[in-house]
């Protein structure tokens with residue numbers, strides 16, 4: 400039987416554990432604060448940011464939300480980030496990506512105080528991660544590691560094929576999995592749009608992570624029997640329903656499930672874990688900045 404890995408349930412357990420850490424901080428007089436910044440009118444971005452604010456409320460994190468007109472100059476965003484960097488009540492800052500074309504996103508990532516960079520996107524934090532001493536593990540890769548762990552999937556010595564080489568998922572995840580560490584020690588192959596014979600790379604894998612952003616690109620014919628399949632994709636495709644869209648992953652779930660020993664669904668797989676690990680990094684950030692020892696799940 401194929402195990403369908405329940406990301407909502409794993410995320411819920413992590414949030415429960417984080418509530419205890421948040422209480423420990425409260426006992427020390429610290430109220431954990433996360434700021435989200437949105438400079439976009441894309442409906443998907445608006446949905447994700449409001450979900451993150453709702454998560455904060457649910458676990459007892461003080462959520463601050465700043466919206467900037469997408470037509471405003473880049474300086475407005477930089478002023479907001481500078482204010483949040485200086486605000487002692489704010490322990491974590493997330494600037495929702497993508498930002499408008501006239502704003503240089505690399506400059507924005509560099510502007511966030513690395514201690515408050517709960518996305519883990521600042522070049523200093525990227526460098527630390529690659530060198531094997533991450534300060535904040537980026538939320539989606541960390542969530543994938545927690546999901547593998549929850550399903551008792553051994554990465555040590557395993558062949559893991561990561562499809563996708565983005566800075567936010569593919570590259571950091573490949574770096575984490577290859578490291579000499581618990582939840583690591585894997586042999587990692589990173590594939591992308593120019594990979595020759597992708598199916599050969601996915602068929603030789605014990606674990607396939609699909610993070611290419613192409614709806615249902617990985618199907619059952621590309622997998623060997625018994626593979627663990629982690630689907631990072633969250634693609635909105637037009638549909639004839641009240642929302643006007645449907646959420647599909649980068650994996651063709653039905654055919655992949657025939658081959659997989661374990662598989663994550665979309666929705667309800669990696670997405671909720673990304674949000675849970677953002678809360679995790681925020682609690683970690685508060686502990687570091689306030690000098691309080693907190694247990695993390």
Ligand SMILES: Nc1nc(=O)c2c([nH]1)NC[C@@H]1CN(c3ccc(C(=O)N[C@@H](CCC(=O)O)C(=O)O)cc3)C=[N+]21
Nearest residue numbers: 447493494495496497518633666667668670671673674
């Ligand atoms: N600075 C920054 N940090 C991010 O972490 C970041 C970002 N920018 N930009 C966009 C991507 C995307 N992302 C998602 C998080 C949760 C779900 C999620 O919870 N998905 C639900 C369903 C959501 C729905 O119903 O639309 C699920 O898969 O079950 C999806 C996508 C974070 N991102």
